[in-house]
Amino acid sequence: MDAIERMEIQNAVQTMDNNQKTIYYEQKKKNPGLMAGASFVVPGLGQIIMGKLLKGLIILFLCWLVLPWLYGIWDAYYMAKNYNADLFMLVYPGKVPVS
Secondary structure (H helix, E strand, O other), X not given: OOHHHHHHHHHHHOOOOHHHHHHHHHHHOOOHHHXXXXXXXXXXXXXXXXXXXXXXXXXXXXXXXXXXXXXXXXXXXXXXXXXXXXXXXXXXXXXXXXX
């Protein structure tokens, strides 16, 4: 999540009540398993879906090496988990995410 997206999220949730924040969070969060699965099927696709085009293309072009492909699967999963944690903290300041 880049600084511009952070600012947009903070501005968007500023006037929302908890129900609206919950709906917003559920719509914006990423599925780590889906990102890892996408990178398993097409190396680098999880990164591309998460908005990291260059990183995804590098993994795609280096996928003939098994290690970058496995790294890509792992990285896509954790990028989505970190995105969700950042999103939760922006939507619900002061609360700790459960998972």
